[in-house]
Amino acid sequence: MHALELRNISKKFDGIIAVESFSLTLSTGAAVCLFGPSGSGKTTLLRLIAGLERPDTGEVLIAGHSVAGNNTWIEPGDRGLNMVFQDLALWPHMRAIKHLDFVLCGRDMSKAERNEKATRHLKQVDLESNLQKYPHEMSGGEQQRLAIARALATDPKLLLLDEPFAHLDRRRSDHIANHIRARMKQDGLSVIMASHDERDAERLGATLIPMFAP
Amino acid sequence: MNESRHLSRYLAILTLSAVGLVLILPVVAVYQRAILTSTGADFDAIFQFGRQAPLLARSIAVAGGAAVLALILGVWVGIAVTRAHRIVKIAIGFAAGMSLLTPPYVFAIAWIDLWGPVGWLYHWAPEETALLGVAVYSLPGAAIALAAAYYPIIAIAAYIALRRVDQRWKEAASIAGQYHSYVREIALPAIISPIAAGFIVVFLLALYDFPVHSLLQVNTYLIEIHAASEYHNYSAAVLLSIPLVIISGVFLIAARTLIRNRGIYTDAGIMNDEPNSFRLGLVGSGCLVVTLASIFPMVVVASRAMPPATFLRLFETAGQELGSSLILAFIAATLITGLGTISSLAFTNARSRAAVDVVSAIPFLISGPLLGLGMIAVYNRPGPAGMVYDSAAILLLAWAARFGFVAQWGIGAGVRGQAPSGREAARVAGVSWLRMQFAVVIAQARPYIAMVWGATFVLTFREIDTAVLVAPPGLTLASVRLFTLMHYGPDGYVMAMALTMSAVMITVGASTYCLFAQWKRITDARP
Structure with missing residues (x-):
């Protein structure tokens, strides 16, 4: 079973496209890094997964259960995930x-x-x-x-990280990354991270998913 | 977790019902009664230019005069505070705060005592100057008394405005070769809006200060409305209030727009590159302004209140009034703050919040006497309404209607100022909606809640305009008693009562300000 599955997710804000037909599959215990410049929709995608925004089209599935889309809506607190915010x-x-x-x-x-x-x-x-x-x-x-x-x-079974190492020096970043990796290994924690620094993905052994401004 | 949406909806419905019952009903009732009982002559009266023009001119002259004077004093003091040493800053802040917490009618009575026929200055000043005493009950006298009470509002606005101006902005403009347009394009826009907002707030407060207009015998719209209210002449009172409501509504919207445009506050900025001698002169003159405008009137009141035996006589004869006022103001402040908090949580949508903000100000804008008439129209009838009317609850409802906007706007600003991500973090972590409201939203809005509680306590403790009309038989409030006695002149007993009431308000105001400052230090702190 996949920890997370996004099917053709789209989101607009006041007519401006933030995310367009985005699909993704994340296995249990794995990590992916949404990598791209500002405005490419990384944070919006994390917020859609967290349930802080509703997708215009598409479906979000967590641990095989639909949590958003197809007339389904599960509140953020009931999705079994947690998030580290950019601010x-x-x-x-x-x-x-x-x-x-x-x-x-x-x-x-x-x-x-x-x-x-x-x-x-x-x-x-x-x-x-x-x-x-x-x-x-x-x-x-x-x-x-x-x-x-x-x-x-x-x-949480799924951890959303928005620029998680932005304020940390290299040593601290490695230490925290090791801690998260241990949780991934022990508890099957899956991680989806947004970053504009490729080294963040390396630290967590995450697969890079490039994103571009729509 | 649809529970959260339901709770939020129930809260909104509850708040709307409370708003409707407390705020709207009296306003609708007084207007409905006015329309039903109006005659053609009443409507003709509103278009009588000869009657309306002087009322309008006098109302605007008192409020405008007070606002201009307060602007001069306030900006001066505000600039002086930015340059002052910490100890001097605290001293000026305390004196100006004392001024703000003391009811304007106490300044009016101090003014009468100074320049009136038995006043200090009247006796000691040279004969030609003493002629001024003849004009003690005058429009300039009312403007001066009101300016002395309200100038701290503009001083605070000026202080905030000056904190906005970051020294680095000037440096950046200089490097870019734009030093000359720096003042016009950068510094002035940052300074003007808070000061203009402060000016408008003072204008409105002065426009609606019925006790000062009455004590200093300036025939303004408020006096006319009050006279009509005393005869329960709904149509005259309502028709007279229309120009007042229009003017103040326009000004209030302008003030709200200016206050919302808050910009960035910084400590980095205050431009203080002038010579030391200039700075000393500025701070010294600021202290002089505060001494003359705030401390001197209180000294006049205190000296007239002596000997201490006067206070003993006061507590023996007016202890019950003071006690009743204290208890009722405490309950009213708690009720108003509670309603304001619930309303801030219920209306998170910007559009609905703006609508509630505007509606909550209407009972204040129609003036105290007219609101009193509205309360009478709604509650003076047989049945449960009559039971409310015959009890102190009518005062609580009237004050909640009149000052509800203070809580709505004040606590609303505290809630709006919070980063939305704080709430989102709680939602994502699975914290229930109710717990989140208490532990995250209300807890962070604590400084504003404390400040609103203090402000509404002070406002209700000193309120006269509505209380004089709706207070139930057998219940006399300290403010109403003081107001009545003041008309007989500034004797020791009156001054002792004014001083005691001021002391209560200063104590409550200072305590809530300390709480505000302590909590704000934590919620606003940056690493």
């Missing part, structure tokens, strides 16, 4: 540990279990000394790692 979308009023606790809340876990899991995930991205910090008290790289930890904490 990171951190909540400025929440401390690092609260970011993870907040997304874990309501998942049939006790407070202690949530706390343990949040701490573990933050440790995995080297943020153990930043648990009680607000985003503005962290560097750009630390914020990026917090966004990745938050996305991984919900144990």
Whole structure:
């Protein structure tokens, strides 16, 4: 079964084509990198998969189930995926540990279990000394790692990454990429990433999918 | 997860019902009653140029005069604050804030005390100057009192405007050889819109300040509308309000457009490359303006309120009024802020939000006395409506209608200012709609919610225009009592009451501002 399947997806904004008849198949545990210049529709495609936009035509299938198109609509939170946003979308009023606790809340876990899991995930991205910090008290790289930890904490089957290594130096990028690759291997996590840097694809061992402005 | 869409829809329906019941019904009722009871003579009156022209001229002259004076003082103080040392900046900010939180009618009574027949200046000034005292109850007097109360609005706008001007813009223009067009094309457009918005806000507040117009005996539209209201003459009150509503509606839309065009705020910019002596002069003169406009009137009020025994007498005789006002303002502020928060969450679509923004301002625009008449038309009848009318709930509803737009606009701005990706991140992570609203949207809008609560507390605590018409029998508010006593002159008891009420408003205003600043530091912080 494919982790993700896009069938002839198209999307226009005010008559301007953002994505046109795009199809893609992603196997479980694999990674692809949407590679192209600004305006080529990479972020729009990720948002269509996440359920933050509705496709005009075409169908999105996750783990074999249709989630958008053909009169079907599944809300983003019920698609079993998570996303790292280009602007990171951190909540400025929440401390690092609260970011993870907040997304874990309501998942049939006790407070202690949530706390343990949040701490573990933050440790995995080297943020153990930043648990009680607000985003503005962290560097750009630390914020990026917090966004990745938050996305991984919900144990998604599909991870969407929008320019995930933009704020990280080479060493940190490799470290985070290794962490994601381990999750791909252990948990069958599939990754779809948008980037304009070919090295990002290499780090994750992702297949490059070139995109061009429609 | 269709639950989220349902909840959002229910919230919108709930809010629309509340908006309809609280805001629209009294407005519709007063206009409907006016049309039904109007005679041909009433309609003729509106076209009587000889009657309308002086009213219009006086209303615009008071509001325009106050706004121009406030513009001069406010820009001056705003510039001085950008150049001042941190401690001086805090001191100026506190004094100007005190001015903004003190009801304008307290400035009016201070003005009367200074220049009136028993006033300090009247006695001490040379004989020729003392003649000015004759004109104490005058249009310029009202404009001065209103400018002293509202100039901090323009000072804040000017300060924000100056923070917009980034030094690097000038450098970039200079490098490109465009230094001469820099002021015209770059600096001025960045400065003008917030200051113009501040000017319009002061104009509108001054236009609608019934207590000051009344105390200083300037016969404006508001006074005429109030006189008509006292006789329950709906048609006269409504017809008189039409020019006022048109003028203020145009100005309010202009202000909203200017405020929306916010641009980028920066600390990098404030142009401060002038000599030290110039800067010292600027800051010194700014301090002088604040001392004369804000501190001096309060000193006048405080000195007249002495000895302390006056306050004891005040608490013995007016303690109940003060207590009732405090409790009702607390409940009203909480109610208005709650409604504003729900409405901000319910109307996320830009078009519907703009419509609700405009509708929420209508009860304020038709003026306090007319809104009071509307409340009477809706609730003064047998049955459950009558029970509301006979209780303090009528005041809460009237204030919610009158000041609902403060919450709608203020909290709306806080919600609009949030990056949408914050909500999207919660959605993608599977956080429920309700939890997201509380933990992400409302939590980030906390600074604005606190500020709106403080502002509505202050506005309702000092409100007179509507309360004087709809307060139920047996319930006297401190503001109404003070307003009544003020007409007998500025004696110690009146001044003690004015000072006590001002102290309450300054304490609440300062506390909510501290909360606002503390929370805003976190939500606006950048790494």
